[in-house]
Amino acid sequence: xxxxxxxxxxxxxxxxxxxxxxxxxxxxxxxxxxxxxxxxxxxxxxxxxxxxxxxxxxxxxxxxxxxxxxxxxxxxxxxxxxxxxxxxxxxxxxxxxxxxxxxxxxxxxxxxxxxxxxxxxxxxxxxxxxxxxxxxxxxxxxxxxxxxxxxxxxxxxxxxxxxxxxxxxxxxxxxxxxxxxxxxxxxxxxxxxxxxxxxxxxxxxxxxxxxxxxxxxxxxxxxxxxxxxxxxxxxxxxxxxxxxxxxxxxxxxxxxxxxxxxxxxxxxxxxxxxxxxxxxxxxxxxxxxxxxxxxxxxxxxxxxxxxxxxxxxxxxxxxxxxxxxxxxxxxxxxxxxxxxxxxxxxxxxxxxxxxxxxxxxxxxxxxxxxxxxxxxxxxxxxxxxxxxxxxxxxxxxxxxxxxxxxxxxxxxxxxxxxxxxxxxxxxxxxxxxxxxxxxxxxxxxxxxxxxxxxxxxxxxxxxxxxxxxxxxxxxxxxxxxxxxxxxxxxxxxxx
Ligand SMILES: *Cc1c(COP(=O)(O)O)cnc(C)c1O
Numbered sequence: 001x002x003x004x005x006x007x008x009x010x011x012x013x014x015x016x017x018x019x020x021x022x023x024x025x026x027x028x029x030x031x032x033x034x035x036x037x038x039x040x041x042x043x044x045x046x047x048x049x050x051x052x053x054x055x056x057x058x059x060x061x062x063x064x065x066x067x068x069x070x071x072x073x074x075x076x077x078x079x080x081x082x083x084x085x086x087x088x089x090x091x092x093x094x095x096x097x098x099x100x101x102x103x104x105x106x107x108x109x110x111x112x113x114x115x116x117x118x119x120x121x122x123x124x125x126x127x128x129x130x131x132x133x134x135x136x137x138x139x140x141x142x143x144x145x146x147x148x149x150x151x152x153x154x155x156x157x158x159x160x161x162x163x164x165x166x167x168x169x170x171x172x173x174x175x176x177x178x179x180x181x182x183x184x185x186x187x188x189x190x191x192x193x194x195x196x197x198x199x200x201x202x203x204x205x206x207x208x209x210x211x212x213x214x215x216x217x218x219x220x221x222x223x224x225x226x227x228x229x230x231x232x233x234x235x236x237x238x239x240x241x242x243x244x245x246x247x248x249x250x251x252x253x254x255x256x257x258x259x260x261x262x263x264x265x266x267x268x269x270x271x272x273x274x275x276x277x278x279x280x281x282x283x284x285x286x287x288x289x290x291x292x293x294x295x296x297x298x299x300x301x302x303x304x305x306x307x308x309x310x311x312x313x314x315x316x317x318x319x320x321x322x323x324x325x326x327x328x329x330x331x332x333x334x335x336x337x338x339x340x341x342x343x344x345x346x347x348x349x350x351x352x353x354x355x356x357x358x359x360x361x362x363x364x365x366x367x368x369x370x371x372x373x374x375x376x377x378x379x380x381x382x383x384x385x386x387x388x389x390x391x392x393x394x395x396x397x398x399x400x401x402x403x404x405x406x407x408x409x410x411x412x413x414x415x416x417x418x419x420x421x422x423x424x425x426x427x428x429x430x431x432x433x434x435x436x437x438x439x440x441x442x443x444x445x446x447x448x449x450x451x452x453x454x455x456x457x458x459x460x461x462x463x464x465x466x467x468x469x470x471x472x473x474x475x476x477x478x479x480x481x482x483x484x485x486x487x488x489x490x491x492x493x494x495x
Contacts, residue, residue: 052446127359148305154332161286164311228263257288268303
């Protein structure tokens, strides 16, 4: 530090009321109100089982949020009362152990506390020299270690895997065509880029092709086997066909846990094909990649360590509060070449706040970004990976238990192998309408929230068990609820 710069303190802020500051006028009163809502949130989570999984926001609630822009202040305690009555009871439902409709994490109280700290510190984690970037780098190293990546891998937090898959596709495109493609776009390419993913890949892969300008027509849909896994022979054949037609294959996306059934593509075989064909091998690990934290499950994902990049979601099986998507990239230089920009206001210095060689804004499209790394770091530090891995394995055990209970019941039919934590089942003799109504009736009853999907043209009930709070007793209660529903319907029909 220059000797001319003296250490000193800023004068205390001016008297409240006359100040332009948005801080509370009375800190003591604020402290009390803030502690009150924290207590209420802790109660909310602790007693989550006692309330409906979900309830539709009432007309009054919707009406509450159609008011004009307020000019004048309102007491914070009044505003929080609105939160208590108009928001908290009408949340998505994913904290509840019988929310099974979609692959949503349940969050943890630790994550909630982390969010208080992160928003209190209000750090901009796009760049500059501060601890936020060190914490994010810690996660990059940890996930690299968990997935079997070598040193030098790079990564960053993004909203979710939709964004992480898009960023990975952008890196793969730049690696295939060279950095000049960032300026020229795709106009001057002699050969059209084509990418490959299975028929069961998430729709965000096609969307990433659309956003990138390559177009989803150039995403080849590779057939799957009976268990929903990409067929490597079909992949090989399609690549050969494309090469013969003059296309430029550049990317293959393997899925580690498909959204419909939890199927895991044969990652090691795809890695081998990608290596032979000089393609970027990206893994959409939104659902499954974090199962690498479980000793008993790691073997299912063999080959993930050979990938060029992996997208994953801490907000799903990692139970970190939304949102906490993440991208890991083997070749850190290739990652940076796709995004770093020479803007004057992003220049680096050898000291001061502009120190540091690589900032997150060099690795993705976001410049301003929050401290998602903190809630992830606090969750992993406080719980440890064994406990998180065990909770992941536990949800898979619950899925098998659910499938077994359903198989024992003459009315139900499990419709897809249970590879991970997702169970799809049909109801014997039921119409499309009946299945649809069953799902919607259960959701509206507040007793359980499954969803549906379509398998081989048939509408089936889909249960994704992601919640660390769910127990065997909850699953049994769910089967009993289904049973009662069918019995009631039979009585109605008979009446
Ligand atoms: C959830 C999911 C995505 C999308 O991730 P978001 O975090 O919702 O953006 C992509 N692929 C698969 C397999 C998923 O399950």
